[in-house]
Amino acid sequence: MFRSRLKVNMTLYKSITRNQFFYPTLPASSGYTSAVVNGGRVDNEGVELTARYTQPLGPVTWETYLTWTLNQNKVKELLKNWRNPIDGEIYNLDELYMGGTSGYQIRLTEGGTLSDVYVSTLKTDEHGAIYVNPERQTVEANPNNNAYYIYAGQAAPKYNLSWGNSISFKGVTLSALFAYRYGGIVVSETQAILDYYGASEASQNARNDGGVLINGKKINPQGYYQTVGNPNGTVDSRYVYSATNLRLAELSIGYDVPVYRWVKWIKGLNVSFVAHNLCMLYNKAPYDPEMTSNTGTYYQGIDYFMQPSLRSMGFNVKLRF
Amino acid sequence: MVVTATIMLAGCTKSFDDINTNQHQLTDEELARDYQNVGAFFSQMVNRVVLFDDGSGNCLSSDYQVAQGLSADAFSGYVGLTGTWRNGVHNGSYSFVSGWYDQMFTRAFSEVMPAWQRVTRVAGEMNQPAVAALATIVKVEALHRVTDMYGPIPYISFGSGSLGTTYNRQQDVYTRFFSELDSAIDVLTPLAESGESLLPDYDNVYEGNVARWVKFANTLRLRLALRVVYADAALARQEAEKSAACPLGFIETAAERAQLLHGRLTYFHPNYDIAYNFNAGEVRMGATMDCYMNGYSDPRLAAYFVPASSDNKYHGVRLGVHNMNPTRYAGAYISNLNVDRATTPIVWMTAAEGYFLRAEAALRGWNMGGTARAFYEAGIRASFSENGVSGEDAYITNSSLIPTRYVDRTNGGNAASAPSSITIAWDDEADFETNLERIITQKWIAMFPDGCEGWAEFRRTGYPRLLPVVNNDSQGLIDTQIQVRRCPFPVQEYNTNEAAVQAAIQLLDAEAPGGGQDNGGTRLWWDRRVIDD
Numbered sequence: 089m090f091r092s093r094l095k096v097n098m099t100l101y102k103s104i105t106r107n108q109f110f111y112p113t114l115p116a117s118s119g120y121t122s123a124v125v126n127g128g129r130v131d132n133e134g135v136e137l138t139a140r141y142t143q144p145l146g147p148v149t150w151e152t153y154l155t156w157t158l159n160q161n162k163v164k165e166l167l168k169n170w171r172n173p174i175d176g177e178i179y180n181l182d183e184l185y186m187g188g189t190s191g192y193q194i195r196l197t198e199g200g201t202l203s204d205v206y207v208s209t210l211k212t213d214e215h216g217a218i219y220v221n222p223e224r225q226t227v228e229a230n231p232n233n234n235a236y237y238i239y240a241g242q243a244a245p246k247y248n249l250s251w252g253n254s255i256s257f258k259g260v261t262l263s264a265l266f267a268y269r270y271g272g273i274v275v276s277e278t279q280a281i282l283d284y285y286g287a288s289e290a291s292q293n294a295r296n297d298g299g300v301l302i303n304g305k306k307i308n309p310q311g312y313y314q315t316v317g318n319p320n321g322t323v324d325s326r327y328v329y330s331a332t333n334l335r336l337a338e339l340s341i342g343y344d345v346p347v348y349r350w351v352k353w354i355k356g357l358n359v360s361f362v363a364h365n366l367c368m369l370y371n372k373a374p375y376d377p378e379m380t381s382n383t384g385t386y387y388q389g390i391d392y393f394m395q396p397s398l399r400s401m402g403f404n405v406k407l408r409f
Numbered sequence: 410m411v412v413t414a415t416i417m418l419a420g421c422t423k424s425f426d427d428i429n430t431n432q433h434q435l436t437d438e439e440l441a442r443d444y445q446n447v448g449a450f451f452s453q454m455v456n457r458v459v460l461f462d463d464g465s466g467n468c469l470s471s472d473y474q475v476a477q478g479l480s481a482d483a484f485s486g487y488v489g490l491t492g493t494w495r496n497g498v499h500n501g502s503y504s505f506v507s508g509w510y511d512q513m514f515t516r517a518f519s520e521v522m523p524a525w526q527r528v529t530r531v532a533g534e535m536n537q538p539a540v541a542a543l544a545t546i547v548k549v550e551a552l553h554r555v556t557d558m559y560g561p562i563p564y565i566s567f568g569s570g571s572l573g574t575t576y577n578r579q580q581d582v583y584t585r586f587f588s589e590l591d592s593a594i595d596v597l598t599p600l601a602e603s604g605e606s607l608l609p610d611y612d613n614v615y616e617g618n619v620a621r622w623v624k625f626a627n628t629l630r631l632r633l634a635l636r637v638v639y640a641d642a643a644l645a646r647q648e649a650e651k652s653a654a655c656p657l658g659f660i661e662t663a664a665e666r667a668q669l670l671h672g673r674l675t676y677f678h679p680n681y682d683i684a685y686n687f688n689a690g691e692v693r694m695g696a697t698m699d700c701y702m703n704g705y706s707d708p709r710l711a712a713y714f715v716p717a718s719s720d721n722k723y724h725g726v727r728l729g730v731h732n733m734n735p736t737r738y739a740g741a742y743i744s745n746l747n748v749d750r751a752t753t754p755i756v757w758m759t760a761a762e763g764y765f766l767r768a769e770a771a772l773r774g775w776n777m778g779g780t781a782r783a784f785y786e787a788g789i790r791a792s793f794s795e796n797g798v799s800g801e802d803a804y805i806t807n808s809s810l811i812p813t814r815y816v817d818r819t820n821g822g823n824a825a826s827a828p829s830s831i832t833i834a835w836d837d838e839a840d841f842e843t844n845l846e847r848i849i850t851q852k853w854i855a856m857f858p859d860g861c862e863g864w865a866e867f868r869r870t871g872y873p874r875l876l877p878v879v880n881n882d883s884q885g886l887i888d889t890q891i892q893v894r895r896c897p898f899p900v901q902e903y904n905t906n907e908a909a910v911q912a913a914i915q916l917l918d919a920e921a922p923g924g925g926q927d928n929g930g931t932r933l934w935w936d937r938r939v940i941d942d
Contacts, residue, residue, distance in 0.1 A: 320498060
């Protein structure tokens, strides 16, 4: 197409996984702590698309490339009609807790995804507004058990898009890569705990403003932050952020030194300056939402005093013989 | 063809049992010899009453911490918590951390109860009611610690294998305890009187000595009888007098006390790891202990604690101190625990307690076969003897020493006035409450470091008078002066057995004096003494 200047590559897929391993935690009052069972069905469908376009503009060559990946997974079924081998009771599991902290949790539900985040909440009154204790003029946390958790969103992105450009002119190549992630949420307990100790910008602003705005009224910031940021159970519904972000992921400039003019046995020499993860152009989370605290399937989208995101800059020298 | 097939079929069933028996595995009949089919389960029960590091990796000293070390042990006034966790906002300041109070429940129901179920089933098949009775005594010992921590527990309804086991009222649980102890004692008494031995290879407490098991069960029955005295005085008296009438009596000597025998079982006292190996030391002498034992110049101080290296004196730590500096609170300024890694035993019940229980029962006018004063003084003597210290004669007759005030050498703001002015020497002229305080205070000193019992008796009687927490982070759920009354139900039960927990909260609310929700401020069924302060 376009005289071989445009290349497009697309993959569509759908996979169905049946009889996964589940390792549900059982109530100790049953005499058991956990069981290993096969069951359930998880579907994955997605698109991977890459496109590359090269356009000579006189002595300059312009190349642009795009990668778009989209994945949707859906838990179609968890445990259905599992017979408890001890008492023969039929056991159905339509929710499964895959671990978390005292304020954040990954929960699998039928119809949900594998990265659904649930978070702890503040007490509300009968109208659904945040409850403020009339005596102490402060908010109160709900107990940190599952019944009081609410769905916050999925940790996985809706899609990822990256767009790169490079311009070459007489051996000099300049290229830039932008990465965009759309969708998903993250939770920051780091922010919560900094708030608790009054060491964050948010808590400073609240002090300067004379309070935190709750139900249209200002309440004492210390009482508020020591409730929502309590290290024994942060109220993570107050610390959910959109993970959508756009960054300059890579910038490089290189030069092909025509070294073969002087030294016959060296075929090429390229020197370049490369910088990765240079800056965020758009980010609403208090940390880099692409960072992960865990390499496992679950426990994603949570920051608990992670190391900061890394920016790297370096020189490359490439010799070809 | 037909003929051949018939022969083959006949040959097939003839040696069916032989072929299908694993030659390398023991059969049930072989296991039944020497009680090997119940022994391992009985040992498991014994090993999970008080949690300790058994070297298997399944149970660690840190499990002891989250079963009782970070709750009952601290709430009893015995120890102060000196870990620097969460800047001091944790159980010690009444802000319960999920996961720091659940192992008492989890271990009992996933390890003690199933093992008991197995032992009683196999014992029933073998027609060995004595073996089942022994296991039942251990079960009651383990599970009364659990109900005393939470209130309603799934004790009676346990065992169907259902994933939705319901909870029982504490009153019903105690009723069951009494009926179980009564029948276990009845079953074992004839064996004890004829000097028989049971499960000697698996019994790491009494090495199969049935007479001592009966004495222990009988003393345990008296402990539980007194526990319910403010909730059901008639039941308490009835059970206590049954114990007094038991021909085998109570545990009275160091040899008879219920403890895990170091020679038979390789284990480390969990407090050793916690005090000496965990970070800068996560447990130290409690401030209330400091007040009472220093005030009494108690000769047992050196048996329980190590003097602070800075001044060679004994200093404790209060609960609820924020932003604790470990070099000040766990180092040279504070007394560590005097525990030896491999010789300090885990004690379920001291010999001294057997006397103090009878002293209280006699004080209440029940028929115990002696006077309160005689039992009280014998209790102190037994405790001195168990701890290998002398000076009991002067101690018992001292009527001037009283607890001291508490001084925090790092932060003067944590100082506290003396918690009580109770003296040691018995006074027949004193009123009931004064003598009760005297008995419980001495019992409390003698039972160190069994926090579960110390905290339960403080809640029941109000004695010994304990120093309150420095900071109360319970968000108004727990009164600083009345102090913490229970631990919340484990979060895991909420998450996996929600309906039953909600029903349990209804039971808790219904039987608590004044009602209450699932938090540390709600009183248990037996906790109904009128609190005046």
